[in-house]
Each structure stands twice: as C-alpha cells, then as structure tokens.
Amino acid sequence: MADSGILNGGAPAMAPGTIKSLPMVDISPFLASSSSSEARKQVALAIDRACTDFGFFYLTGHGIPQARLEEVISLAREFFSSPAEEKNKIKRHDAGGPEGGDGARGYQGMGENVTQGKKDMHEAIDLYREWDHAPTQSGSGGEGTRRTLEGPNLWPEEPKELKSVYLEYIDQLQSVGTALVRAMGQALDLPVPGESTSGTGQTEDSEIFVRNTSKSFWVMRLIGYPKLATPINPDADLAELSCGEHTDYGCVTLLLADPTLGALQVLLKDGKTWLNADPIPGAFVVNIGDMIEWWTNGLWQSTKHRVIHRGEGYRVSVPFFFEPNFDAVVKPLGKCVERNGKEPMHQEITYGEHLLSKVFGNFDST
Numbered sequence: 001m002a003d004s005g006i007l008n009g010g011a012p013a014m015a016p017g018t019i020k021s022l023p024m025v026d027i028s029p030f031l032a033s034s035s036s037s038e039a040r041k042q043v044a045l046a047i048d049r050a051c052t053d054f055g056f057f058y059l060t061g062h063g064i065p066q067a068r069l070e071e072v073i074s075l076a077r078e079f080f081s082s083p084a085e086e087k088n089k090i091k092r093h094d095a096g097g098p099e100g101g102d103g104a105r106g107y108q109g110m111g112e113n114v115t116q117g118k119k120d121m122h123e124a125i126d127l128y129r130e131w132d133h134a135p136t137q138s139g140s141g142g143e144g145t146r147r148t149l150e151g152p153n154l155w156p157e158e159p160k161e162l163k164s165v166y167l168e169y170i171d172q173l174q175s176v177g178t179a180l181v182r183a184m185g186q187a188l189d190l191p192v193p194g195e196s197t198s199g200t201g202q203t204e205d206s207e208i209f210v211r212n213t214s215k216s217f218w219v220m221r222l223i224g225y226p227k228l229a230t231p232i233n234p235d236a237d238l239a240e241l242s243c244g245e246h247t248d249y250g251c252v253t254l255l256l257a258d259p260t261l262g263a264l265q266v267l268l269k270d271g272k273t274w275l276n277a278d279p280i281p282g283a284f285v286v287n288i289g290d291m292i293e294w295w296t297n298g299l300w301q302s303t304k305h306r307v308i309h310r311g312e313g314y315r316v317s318v319p320f321f322f323e324p325n326f327d328a329v330v331k332p333l334g335k336c337v338e339r340n341g342k343e344p345m346h347q348e349i350t351y352g353e354h355l356l357s358k359v360f361g362n363f364d365s366t
C-alpha cells in the first residue's frame with residue numbers, strides 16, 4: 001500500500017486528474033411513472049458513465065425519507081451497544097450443527113468475518129430473503145451434504161421495533177433496486193422488450209435485470225465498526241482493517257452509513273488510488289457487483305473497496321445487497337460481448353450456485 005494515495009480527506013492525495021468525489025445519479029425519473037423518456041435517457045447516460053468510470057456512485061431521488069434512514073442506523077447502533085449475551089441470542093450457528101443454524105444468518109462477533117485471510121474488525125447481523133423455494137437436501141457440508149441458505153432469519157428481540165422497521169425498509173429498497181436495474185438495462189442500450197431474443201431461450205432486452213431480480217435473493221447486513229487501534233503508518237502494509245479489500249459478489253449494493261468520514265475507500269481505475277466515499281446525507285453509496293460485471297462481459301467492472309475506520313466513534317453501516325433471484329441464470333449478454341469485442345468472460349452460472357460458493361465455498365465455480 002506504500003504507493004497508494006487517498007483522496008479527499010486522508011493523506012496523501014495522489015489524484016489522477018481532478019477526481020474529488022464519486023459521481024451522482026438522481027434515479028427519480030425511473031420511480032415516477034409520469035417522467036419523460038428524455039429525463040430517463042439522461043439518467044441512463046449518467047449511470048453508464050458512472051459504471052464505466054467508477055463502478056460506484058451516489059444515488060439520490062430514491063424517495064425514502066431521511067427520518068427512516070436515520071431510524072435504520074440508530075436501531076442498528078442500539079443493537080450493537082447491547083450486552084454480548086443479548087447479541088449472542090441470535091448468534092449465527094453452523095449448518096448441520098445441534099443448534100440448527102444455516103451457517104449464514106444471524107449475528108457474527110468481532111473478528112469472525114475474514115477477508116483474504118485477515119480478520120475484519122467488525123461485528124454484524126446478516127439477513128437474507130427468506131427461503132421460499134422447495135427445500136433442498138442440506139447439511140454441514142460434510143461428505144454427501146451441502147450447506148444451504150435455507151434457515152430462517154434470526155431477528156434481534158431488542159430493540160423491539162427493529163424487525164418491523166427493517167422489513168418496511170427492505171420493501172422500500174427493493175423498489176429502488178428495481179428502478180435502478182431498469183435504468184441499467186436502458187443504460188446498456190439493450191433492445192426494448194419484445195424486439196430481440198438471443199436464440200438461447202433467454203430474452204436479452206432492457207428489462208433483463210428487472211426480470212432476474214423480481215424475487216431478489218437480497219442480503220441485508222447491519223455492521224458495527226469500532227475505531228481501529230493501530231496507528232496510521234503509510235509505509236507499512238495495513239495489518240488491521242475494518243473490512244478488507246473486496247468486490248461485492250452480486251448485482252447492486254445500496255449502502256447507508258452513519259456520518260463517519262474517511263472509512264469507506266474505493267479503488268479508482270488507475271488501480272492504486274483510494275478515494276474516500278464519504279456519506280452524503282440522504283444519498284446511498286451504490287456499487288455494482290460481480291454479477292453485473294459478468295452480465296456486461298466486463299464493460300462495467302465491479303470495483304474494489306475496503307473500510308478503514310480510524311475516525312471518531314463507533315461506525316455503523318447498513319449495506320443492502322439487491323441481488324439476482326436465487327435461480328437467475330447469469331451469463332455475458334450478447335450485445336455486451338459484441339460491444340467490447342472480447343470473448344465471453346464467464347460460463348453460464350446460476351446466482352444461487354455463485355452465492356453458495358462465496359458464502360460457504362460449496363463449489364469452486366469462481
């Protein structure tokens with residue numbers, strides 16, 4: 001990390017050009033049925049630029065009231081400030097174990113999450129869409145069994161209103177997610193529905209992401225980050241991170257975070273400059289995940305990011321991962337392959353297989 005710069009806030013800035021902040025996208029024309037096609041076209045253009053140049057942007061015009069956003073953060077903060085025994089009531093349990101967990105849903109204590117072999121200094125609750133497909137044969141992942149995501153969500157008992165507020169919030173986020181992926185289909189200039197089929201049975205029109213997220217297998221993470229204890233040493237490798245460098249593995253992430261500055265950092269396309277993605281009140285920080293990179297055959301790449309919280313206080317963030325349907329088939333779109341002139345980057349895969357490989361390492365599909 002010695003040769004990397006951090007823009008707008010951290011030291012030292014080694015800016016490529018004049019990039020100071022992520023671009024902004026106002027999604028409201030895709031939420032209001034009365035908006036003109038010209039207004040939508042402008043949004044689609046802005047999304048194409050943001051996804052090509054950054055893979056990250058601020059999203060405004062989503063219509064979720066500020067009071068709701070603040071409530072979501074403060075309920076998560078309240079949960080994390082409760083005693084360990086309260087938090088451990090919803091502890092994530094291993095799949096196939098005596099406690100009957102599914103190995104993924106529930107509370108994860110400090111340092112239990114590992115990215116690239118290093119412990120992440122955060123604690124979290126993971127919630128997923130409830131399993132509403134037929135049950136499959138699940139187990140511990142031992143011989144002849146596979147771990148699945150088919151357990152129920154584990155909701156905190158306290159704060160009491162957390163579950164109902166979050167369920168409503170998740171509904172609201174799914175509408176925003178749908179508007180966003182509809183705009184993304186238009187941004188790729190895919191044919192209008194009914195005009196084209198790929199010949200492989202899957203229609204590759206501008207609604208393709210909408211159809212493939214109609215039963216989004218979403219993930220919601222409530223994350224609590226204590227301030228890191230180690231001092232900043234720009235010449236040393238970072239020994240301790242709040243959340244290690246990664247790309248998100250799904251479709252689009254809508255991140256809500258408290259006002260802490262300088263924590264979330266995004267790797268710019270030069271591959272060495274980290275840009276602080278500081279929160280803007282009322283806006284989500286949005287990034288595209290690996291499934292969008294695969295669908296677009298790399299025209300839009302999922303961007304690496306990390307969290308290093310050395311600021312003040314205990315940071316809370318609540319990313320919502322608006323993911324494809326569990327059985328969505330993901331493969332490079334013919335039009336994107338044509339446009340970038342590269343061989344298809346990936347084989348066809350279902351999102352569910354990819355997810356299980358990421359969460360449990362059930363397969364080696366990536």
Ligand SMILES: O=C(O)CCC(=O)C(=O)O
Pocket residue numbers: 221223243248255257263264305306307317318319
């Ligand atoms: O807390 C944040 O700002 C980002 C967290 C993140 O990147 C993730 O959970 O995938």
Ligand SMILES: [Fe+2]
Pocket residue numbers: 246247248305
């Ligand atoms: Fe992430």
